[in-house]
Amino acid sequence: MTTAVQKAPRITQDDAARIASDLYGLNVSATPLPSERDQNFLLCCAPSHLQSPGSRGVNQFVLKIANSAEAFEFLELQNQLIRFLTARKIDLEFPRIVRTRTGEDIAAVNGSDGRKHFVRLLTWLDGICFAKAEPHDRKLLSSLGRGLAQMDAALTEFDHPAAHRSFYWDLRNAAMAQELIGLLPETRRPLVERFFTEWEKIDWSSLRFGVIHNDANDYNVLVSESDQRVIAILDYGDMVHTAIVCELAVALAYAMLDELDPIGAAAHVVAAYHETYPLTEPEIDALYTLAVTRLCCSVCFAARQTRDAPDNEYLDISNTPAWALLERLSTVQLDWPTQVFRYACGLPVVRKQTSRPRRTRAELLDSRREHLGPSLSISYDAPLHIVSGSRQYVYDSDGRRYLDCVNNVAHVGHSHPYVVRAATEQMAILNTNTRYLHEYLIEYSERLTALLPEPLRVVYLVNSGSEANELALRLARTHTGRNEVIVVDGAYHGNTSAMIDLSPYKFDGQGGSGRPAWVHKVSMPDVYRGAHRGPDAGRLYAAQVTEALAQTSGVAAFFCESALGCGGQIILPSGYLCEAFAAVRAAGGVCVADEVQTGFGRAGTHFWMFETQGVVPDIVTLGKPIGNGHPLGAVITTPEIADSFANGMEYFNTFGGNPVSCAAGLAVLDVIRDEELQKNALEVGEYLKQGLRELQALHQLIGDVRGQGLFLGIEFVRDRETLEPADSEAAYVVERMKERGILLSTDGPFHNVIKIKPPLVFSRADADFLLSGLDSVLKQDFQ
Numbered sequence: 114m115t116t117a118v119q120k121a122p123r124i125t126q127d128d129a130a131r132i133a134s135d136l137y138g139l140n141v142s143a144t145p146l147p148s149e150r151d152q153n154f155l156l157c158c159a160p161s162h163l164q165s166p167g168s169r170g171v172n173q174f175v176l177k178i179a180n181s182a183e184a185f186e187f188l189e190l191q192n193q194l195i196r197f198l199t200a201r202k203i204d205l206e207f208p209r210i211v212r213t214r215t216g217e218d219i220a221a222v223n224g225s226d227g228r229k230h231f232v233r234l235l236t237w238l239d240g241i242c243f244a245k246a247e248p249h250d251r252k253l254l255s256s257l258g259r260g261l262a263q264m265d266a267a268l269t270e271f272d273h274p275a276a277h278r279s280f281y282w283d284l285r286n287a288a289m290a291q292e293l294i295g296l297l298p299e300t301r302r303p304l305v306e307r308f309f310t311e312w313e314k315i316d317w318s319s320l321r322f323g324v325i326h327n328d329a330n331d332y333n334v335l336v337s338e339s340d341q342r343v344i345a346i347l348d349y350g351d352m353v354h355t356a357i358v359c360e361l362a363v364a365l366a367y368a369m370l371d372e373l374d375p376i377g378a379a380a381h382v383v384a385a386y387h388e389t390y391p392l393t394e395p396e397i398d399a400l401y402t403l404a405v406t407r408l409c410c411s412v413c414f415a416a417r418q419t420r421d422a423p424d425n426e427y428l429d430i431s432n433t434p435a436w437a438l439l440e441r442l443s444t445v446q447l448d449w450p451t452q453v454f455r456y457a458c459g460l461p462v463v464r465k466q467t468s469r470p471r472r473t474r475a476e477l478l479d480s481r482r483e484h485l486g487p488s489l490s491i492s493y494d495a496p497l498h499i500v501s502g503s504r505q506y507v508y509d510s511d512g513r514r515y516l517d518c519v520n521n522v523a524h525v526g527h528s529h530p531y532v533v534r535a536a537t538e539q540m541a542i543l544n545t546n547t548r549y550l551h552e553y554l555i556e557y558s559e560r561l562t563a564l565l566p567e568p569l570r571v572v573y574l575v576n577s578g579s580e581a582n583e584l585a586l587r588l589a590r591t592h593t594g595r596n597e598v599i600v601v602d603g604a605y606h607g608n609t610s611a612m613i614d615l616s617p618y619k620f621d622g623q624g625g626s627g628r629p630a631w632v633h634k635v636s637m638p639d640v641y642r643g644a645h646r647g648p649d650a651g652r653l654y655a656a657q658v659t660e661a662l663a664q665t666s667g668v669a670a671f672f673c674e675s676a677l678g679c680g681g682q683i684i685l686p687s688g689y690l691c692e693a694f695a696a697v698r699a700a701g702g703v704c705v706a707d708e709v710q711t712g713f714g715r716a717g718t719h720f721w722m723f724e725t726q727g728v729v730p731d732i733v734t735l736g737k738p739i740g741n742g743h744p745l746g747a748v749i750t751t752p753e754i755a756d757s758f759a760n761g762m763e764y765f766n767t768f769g770g771n772p773v774s775c776a777a778g779l780a781v782l783d784v785i786r787d788e789e790l791q792k793n794a795l796e797v798g799e800y801l802k803q804g805l806r807e808l809q810a811l812h813q814l815i816g817d818v819r820g821q822g823l824f825l826g827i828e829f830v831r832d833r834e835t836l837e838p839a840d841s842e843a844a845y846v847v848e849r850m851k852e853r854g855i856l857l858s859t860d861g862p863f864h865n866v867i868k869i870k871p872p873l874v875f876s877r878a879d880a881d882f883l884l885s886g887l888d889s890v891l892k893q894d895f896q
């Protein structure tokens with residue numbers, strides 16, 4: 114049997130130029146382009162011939178000479194598809210089909226062997242192929258996912274009988290490649306067999322079908338040289354009607370080639386695809402197997418072609434990297450990529466839920482009342498039973514998805530698989546205390562301090578924000594030999610005895626016993642509701658710190674959250690910390706920045722919120738996001754303060770700094786960096802703030818919109834003059850938003866500030882969803 118590759122045309126360059134001239138009236142030089150079954154030539158018009166009748170101002174074309182086995186209808190299908198997609202509003206370019214002098218889309222020529230070949234001419238698109246574009250960063254990979262998704266979404270409205278064909282590159286027919294395993298080197302067969310076995314398990318009936326391009330390989334994807342964006346997906350010769358998800362799978366096979374982290378690279382493509390044209394759960398679950406199957410098909414067909422046509426160099430293009438990738442992926446646990454892809458799409462990473470008998474919500478609530486201390490509150494009138502989380506979503510026991518706009522602990526996303534893997538792997542190896550040397554403890558301390566300005570380079574690892582602040586207080590007291598502390602009104606620094614004493618939010622609140630004598634309060638530097646609202650606010654509020662200092666009999670520390678969380682999402686006015694710190698230091702105290710809520714890129718412009726104030730604290734305390742949900746906290750200070758603290762009494766913390774915590778902490782830092790989450794906080798935060806300001810213009814209830822990065826607040830008032838707090842309205846809106854699948858909560862001394870501090874993977878689409886939900890609720894109930 115002769116294969117299609119053996120029937121490939123054999124036209125010379127000169128013949129190609131002659132065909133261009135005879136059929137299209139073009140005076141060109143022809144250069145061969147790689148192709149598996151067809152022959153393609155790049156045609157370049159000489160400058161003097163730009164005006165030739167066929168060129169219409171274009172000076173480069175692709176002459177496509179089809180395999181003699183190719184049916185006319187199939188070429189017609191390709192032309193129809195190009196025209197169909199060109200007419201759609203998608204961010205991809207498509208070549209123009211150039212007609213012959215006699216007005217035909219498709220002409221025919223005879224090869225030297227007498228075989229008839231159909232010929233088409235397309236305009237050339239400028240750009241570089243994906244394989245040669247650098248770097249394959251998140252932006253480029255996302256644009257690939259988006260482009261493919263837009264194309265596939267558009268193609269759901271396209272069909273043609275010629276696309277319903279049995280084609281060996283259709284992943285449904287991977288058995289055709291599987292039969293060729295015997296041609297592979299014996300040592301490599303197991304690599305491929307393993308994946309074909311997975312392919313055999315695919316339930317094709319669970320997948321959506323449609324016409325797809327089916328060959329978004331790294332040489333068919335065209336990238337703009339100027340802005341690192343995918344601009345075209347070329348070569349429609351592999352089109353077929355099959356499972357739509359094969360489109361993405363094929364692209365992933367090539368997007369993973371030569372990548373240091375192939376699964377991470379693929380995940381960027383998947384996430385962008387899903388955001389544009391959502392995948393179904395069965396599609397996501399089949400995706401990885403299909404992607405590797407494509408690689409397996411590629412090496413199997415290449416083996417056959419090497420046997421049949423040893424001189425076709427096209428076959429080698431993706432063969433070596435494909436083998437390298439297969440080798441690499443053979444070391445990856447089979448279910449890991451699917452977990453990563455599920456996460457990329459915001460689905461619970463692990464499908465299996467608890468196997469214990471399920472209790473109703475009411476039963477859980479009853480038992481909770483009986484066994485948990487009643488001082489613990491629960492959110493919402495009808496409490497939620499949340500059973501899993503992924504990215505910025507949580508899922509309840511009925512499988513309903515909620516957009517989580519308040520969880521600043523699941524910082525890089527709920528159940529991020531990299532963090533989960535890092536912690537669980539380490540858990541299986543060793544978890545012990547810090548009285549031994551451990552690589553992770555040292556590496557983590559180095560990584561954390563590298564993110565902080567000098568001289569903050571000594572780390573204490575603890576287990577919570579409260580513990581971090583507790584230790585900060587001890588450090589300050591030991592270092593200064595003093596006892597008293599200045600705090601900001603409305604502040605919350607933790608749940609231990611000393612921290613309750615230090616937190617006006619608690620000691621002035623219900624059940625609190627008031628301010629202890631060693632604590633001094635200054636007003637919240639609130640430019641919306643406070644005494645100072647003008648450009649001098651920072652300086653005027655800081656002057657209160659100086660006044661408070663005068664009342665102490667020796668200050669140990671000034672504690673300040675770098676943006677006020679419980680105080681109502683208040684951004685410090687410019688100059689505040691600078692002046693306050695100077696005054697405290699002049700009085701011999703140390704300055705503690707509580708970054709428990711605000712650290713790790715949430716500020717967008719800076720990694721730490723205190724940096725937005727242009728100051729360097731003496732002690733920084735970290736918590737919440739630091740372990741993405743794993744209990745972890747840290748105190749970072751100067752060598753000088755650390756030396757004072759080393760007064761003979763050991764500081765030992767059984768769990769603080771254990772290898773599992775450090776593994777989780779390291780993974781969080783990796784993800785923030787690799788997924789550019791700080792940048793996302795800046796971009797999406799600005800976008801959301803702008804959207805909220807637009808809502809403020811429409812709804813009287815919104816008195817103020819404020820924030821920085823993805824740390825935002827909406828203050829509700831009944832009257833924009835008197836600023837009467839609209840607390841019940843805020844609570845009502847939070848309840849209504851929950852019904853719409855959006856989780857928010859209130860804070861601030863009057864409980865009238867809706868806080869927004871979501872996981873940093875929050876997207877523009879999420880922002881739009883939140884904004885439209887809020888707009889509808891406010892329109893329905895408050896207008």
Ligand code: PMP
Nearest residue numbers: 577578579605606607709710736
């Ligand atoms: N500081 C701030 C600013 C906080 O918001 C919190 C927790 N809400 C803490 C400290 C205490 O952290 P944890 O609950 O981890 O002890």
